[in-house]
Amino acid sequence: MLSATARLIRLLSLFQAQRSWTGADLAARLEITERTLRRDVDRLRSLGYTVDSTSGVAGGYRLGAGTAMPPLLLEDEEAIAVALGLGNPVGASGDIENASMRALAKLEQLMPPRLRRRLDSVRSSVVPVMHDKSPVRLKAVSFLAEACTDRLELRFGYRDHHDALTERTAQPHRVVQTGRRWYLLAWDVAREDWRTFRLDRIVEPEPTGERFTPRRLPHGDVAAYMEHALKVSPYLHHAQVVVHAPVEALEPYLGWVGGTPQAVGDGSTRIATAANSLDALAVWLGCLPHDFEVESPLELVAHLALVAGRLARAATGKTSHRPPKAVGRLPRI
Known part of the structure; x- marks a missing residue:
């Protein structure tokens, strides 16, 4: 004979496995009388669980969703977090995935309608591209x-x-x-x-x-x-450039900066790219072994002219400022 506490846990487990039961079936499973069963059901109700009952030959008991999560289980945010985790177990398969689905079914069965709606909103609106821990609440x-x-x-x-x-x-x-x-x-x-x-x-x-x-x-x-x-959005400066070369010829250079190439015909490629400084974009473009035109932004065009002038002066030795020559020997390191 189970104790009263053990019977309550067993009774709750039966309700979560199968929502509707006849009184006779529950009493038989718990090896108690139907009178004792009614007292146990009343104890569950006093703990916050909604248990609906119907009388008559076809009557019985049904575990319903209340206005709040039952005590000693989960808070609202925890219930949604657990449901999301169970519904998308990263790297899980076989028995682990099956167990997750069973646990999820039990959790959703007890969820109040307001929480079930929030969970459905998150599921329909969240698109997981990759999986990892996140600091976002x-x-x-x-x-x-x-x-x-x-x-x-x-x-x-x-x-x-x-x-x-x-x-x-x-x-x-x-x-x-x-x-x-x-x-x-x-x-x-x-x-x-x-x-x-x-x-x-x-x-x-x-x-x-x-x-x-x-x-x-x-x-x-x-x-x-x-x-x-996301290949370009995290950066401060964005640019669109047409390079007179096919995509295949540019593949070794595309890893230098974030960007997406698109063939535009006549053997050219349009690249939407970005970097955290105009200098970084200028260096990358300057290293390309192909001619190109900058479609946007105008600031990059002006910066390329500035860098080109600086490089031209350096190539001819006609820089406007030279640092003073070092005097004496360099110290040993």
């Missing part, structure tokens, strides 16, 4: 994912690479995880273009009260678009 991910699902326009502060804060108004499209980074893919209302915002740089996001109609992405697929965008 789940609460922020959940909030932004719900804004994507509900098509809520957002207003927030955003800190750039230099920690300068600007005010943004955006229409959130998807939340994307790539490695340790989380990004919000959104349409920037003021700039009238797609932008990727790092979640750890978003400050105090809040709805503007406006709703929006979703736009189509340039590349259609979210993961493909983000992989393309």
Whole structure:
């Protein structure tokens, strides 16, 4: 004969394995009378579990979803985090994956409708490109994912690479995880273009009260678009260049800077590239063994002219300033 506490745990386990039971079947499984079963069900209810009962020949008991997660289980954020982890077990297969799916089914069965809706929002709005640990809070991910699902326009502060804060108004499209980074893919209302915002740089996001109609992405697929965008978006300076050479001839040089090549016919290649300084872009372009034209930005064209003049003076020995010659021997090291 099980103790009262052991019976409660066993009873809860039976409810999680099968949601509906007849009183006779439960009593038989627990080896108790139906009167004792009714008392045990009342104890579960006093602990916060919703157990519905029906009378009659076909009556029985059913574990329902309450207005809050049952005590001694999980808080709201923990329940969503566990559900996401169970639903996407990294590197898991076979028995581990099956066990994850069984645990997920039990968890979702007990989730209140409000939490199930939040979980569905995160699932439908988050696109995992890569998997790794992240410092971003789940609460922020959940909030932004719900804004994507509900098509809520957002207003927030955003800190750039230099920690300068600007005010943004955006229409959130998807939340994307790539490695340790989380990004919000959104349409920037003021700039009238797609932008990727790092979640750890978003400050105090809040709805503007406006709703929006979703736009189509340039590349259609979210993961493909983000992989393309993240090759250049982390950098300060962006450029578009046409190089008079086929893509195959440029492959050894594409690893020097972030960029995406695109064949444009007549043996030329358009490259969308970026770097953290105009000097880095100028050096890379100067090392290419092919002619090229800069389509944008104009600042890079001006900087190339400046560097070209400096290099020309250095090549002819006509520099405007020369450092003083060293006097005496160099010290030994």
